[in-house]
Amino acid sequence: xxxxxxxxxxxxxxxxxxxxxxxxxxxxxxxxxxxxxxxxxxxxxxxxxxxxxxxxxxxxxxxxxxxxxxxxxxxxxxxxxxxxxxxxxxxxxxxxxxxxxxxxxxxxxxxxxxxxxxxxxxxxxxxxxxxxxxxxxxxxxxxxxxxxxxxxxxxxxxxxxxxxxxxxxxxxxxxxxxxxxxxxxxxxxxxxxxxxxxxxxxxxxxxxxxxxxxxxxxxxxxxxxxxxxxxxxxxxxxxxxxxxxxxxxxxxxxxxxxxxxxxxxxxxxxxxxxxxxxxxxxxxxxxxxxxxxxxxxxxxxxxxxxxxxxxxxxxxxxxxxxxxxxxxxxxxxxxxxxxxxxxxxxxxxxxxxxxxxxxxxxxxxxxxxxxxxxxxxxxxxxxxxxxxxxxxxxxxxxxxxxxxxxxxxxxxxxxxxxxxxxxxxxxxxxxxxxxxxxxxxxxxxxxxxxxxxxxxxxxxxxxxxxxxxxxxxxxxxxxxxxxxxxxxxxxxxxxxxxxxxxxxxxxxxxxxxxxxxxxxxxxxxxxxxxxxxxxxxxxxxxxxxxxxxxxxxxxxxxxxxxxxxxxxxxxxxxxxxxxxxxxxxxxxxxxxxxxxxxxxxxxxxxxxxxxxxxxxxxxxxxxxxxxxxxxxxxx
Ligand code: BF8
Ligand code: SF4
Numbered sequence: 217x218x219x220x221x222x223x224x225x226x227x228x229x230x231x232x233x234x235x236x237x238x239x240x241x242x243x244x245x246x247x248x249x250x251x252x253x254x255x256x257x258x259x260x261x262x263x264x265x266x267x268x269x270x271x272x273x274x275x276x277x278x279x280x281x282x283x284x285x286x287x288x289x290x291x292x293x294x295x296x297x298x299x300x301x302x303x304x305x306x307x308x309x310x311x312x313x314x315x316x317x318x319x320x321x322x323x324x325x326x327x328x329x330x331x332x333x334x335x336x337x338x339x340x341x342x343x344x345x346x347x348x349x350x351x352x353x354x355x356x357x358x359x360x361x362x363x364x365x366x367x368x369x370x371x372x373x374x375x376x377x378x379x380x381x382x383x384x385x386x387x388x389x390x391x392x393x394x395x396x397x398x399x400x401x402x403x404x405x406x407x408x409x410x411x412x413x414x415x416x417x418x419x420x421x422x423x424x425x426x427x428x429x430x431x432x433x434x435x436x437x438x439x440x441x442x443x444x445x446x447x448x449x450x451x452x453x454x455x456x457x458x459x460x461x462x463x464x465x466x467x468x469x470x471x472x473x474x475x476x477x478x479x480x481x482x483x484x485x486x487x488x489x490x491x492x493x494x495x496x497x498x499x500x501x502x503x504x505x506x507x508x509x510x511x512x513x514x515x516x517x518x519x520x521x522x523x524x525x526x527x528x529x530x531x532x533x534x535x536x537x538x539x540x541x542x543x544x545x546x547x548x549x550x551x552x553x554x555x556x557x558x559x560x561x562x563x564x565x566x567x568x569x570x571x572x573x574x575x576x577x578x579x580x581x582x583x584x585x586x587x588x589x590x591x592x593x594x595x596x597x598x599x600x601x602x603x604x605x606x607x608x609x610x611x612x613x614x615x616x617x618x619x620x621x622x623x624x625x626x627x628x629x630x631x632x633x634x635x636x637x638x639x640x641x642x643x644x645x646x647x648x649x650x651x652x653x654x655x656x657x658x659x660x661x662x663x664x665x666x667x668x669x670x671x672x673x674x675x676x677x678x679x680x681x682x683x684x685x686x687x688x689x690x691x692x693x694x695x696x697x698x699x700x701x702x703x704x705x706x707x708x709x710x711x712x713x714x715x716x717x718x719x720x721x722x723x724x725x726x727x728x729x730x731x732x733x734x735x736x737x738x739x740x741x742x743x744x745x746x747x748x749x750x751x752x753x754x755x756x757x758x759x760x761x762x763x764x765x766x767x768x769x770x771x772x773x774x775x776x777x778x779x780x781x782x783x784x785x786x787x788x789x790x791x792x793x794x795x796x797x798x799x800x801x802x803x804x805x806x807x808x809x810x811x812x813x814x815x816x817x818x819x820x821x822x823x824x825x826x827x828x829x830x831x832x833x834x835x836x837x838x839x840x841x842x843x844x845x846x847x848x849x850x851x
Contacts, residue, residue: 220668224458224614228532244664256803257290263411290804291417292409295424299405301781302431306398309434312441313362320356326586334443368400375433383761393426401430428784436745446479449517449621456697459615460522461538465501466494466601471508472545478511482519484590510740517621526694528662537608541597546571561603618697622736624749633725640757651714653683654840657747658692660771660779669695671772671796671829678833683712690741706734763790763820766843768836772796790820792839
């Protein structure tokens, strides 16, 4: 199997091979064959009588020591993955909420309220009074309401109840999956899946759905609070791929998830004294900040910072030999980065107390003096620049233009240029007329188990020619950005005639002089909530619930527990959700059946597992056709 279809990634990897540096792909090879029990979900270590394994064959054990069956083991495993994903998004959102509260109390001067309109909109939505109050007072109450969503309440989560359709609320109530606390949902999932608690696989899965809805709430909260503190994104034009690194600048890569760190580094890197220091250190082009993974998406949308790479190829950024510091916060950061940084002059800088890596430089990031922390980080990068070995620098001359920053507000704003009174009408009219056949949200990661970007690029071509409107978040955005799909040229090249006409009409109304890009970049993984908002707005406008809409989701190259959590809430939200990698569930017929079929009867959404990208696109187009027919539209 090829490692990647991305030329820049391949070029850097060839170079690394010559130097004998191992990357994720070599480590994967060393793991093969991977354990068949683990791959199918048939192992359990939830107590010390284990580990227990269940044989998929008739002659092996059919149950664990405690009597847990294959169905129980697989359901418990998936449920714990959802809980871990929820804990991650929850940790991120809570960090934002605490900072917003400190900002409101005057204790975090580097975090002023940047977007008062968003603050007012969120406050009004969640029932915080705005009339005659100043921004700090409103922000304080919004933050307190956000923090109250973490522990168990006697009412549904505010961030869930106020952002979904009435139909979803009724469905979640009917099946008893309404979340009442983000952290308490994680805690309950851990409780019910420990030794000797829930032994009903369907009940365990309903618990997983409840936890996934808490994940949705956390994602939505993280997005809302990031917009309040750093601004709601609007479209920008920037670049993506390793060619955005500069030979004659201090290169700083921001990697991880929370904009609390990366946005401040992006701000401070533009200060004149920082540029002067970089120049004085011999870098005529000053400081060049680039993004990696989700925090890369955050700063791409808000500061036009180019995206170097994402996800499975994160090591290649360091393998260029041109990065002076990689600054990380948490999530999706491979521990291997420390070993690779050590082969160069690169400083790997960890910043969070919960995410340290041996051999990295730890500069702890504090909200009360965020800019000062950022300055220390940038100075460490400038110092490292002086030690760069220029003979080992290998920056591939590859980068694509990328239009980014299509927040829900930006999309509605663009549509309002076509119809000021009723912005959603042009979108709905074009869906009804078939110019837009449906909508597909691409989300999730790149994985070592799929040739990097191969599934994304194959699927988008199939869907675009059938006039499917494409939204993207997370590392899906990275993949599309690298390959030039976030450009008007891609619309010209790949969109079917109906889709091209719509994107051109909106693009021209927005003054682009051409079409909107083929992929609308909505942000990081927590920003899947933005796509959910678009779907909810469409459903409300049409007076139907989400499972009626011709909207699907796809994670063609998923990796993380967070991706499982998001996929699960997408299913609960009523979206047919494609996975291009088989999750560890095949050991249980019951779990496989519930996730791919029964879920449709309960929630309208379900998982479609299809590793072949062309077949996957065909399946999604078939599903969109079914949904169109359900609405009485031509298919
Ligand atoms: O939260 S897409 S590899 S970076 S998990 Fe991670 Fe996957 Fe990327 Fe962002 Ni999302
Ligand atoms: Fe084995 Fe049951 Fe313990 Fe799991 S919980 S390790 S199946 S005895």
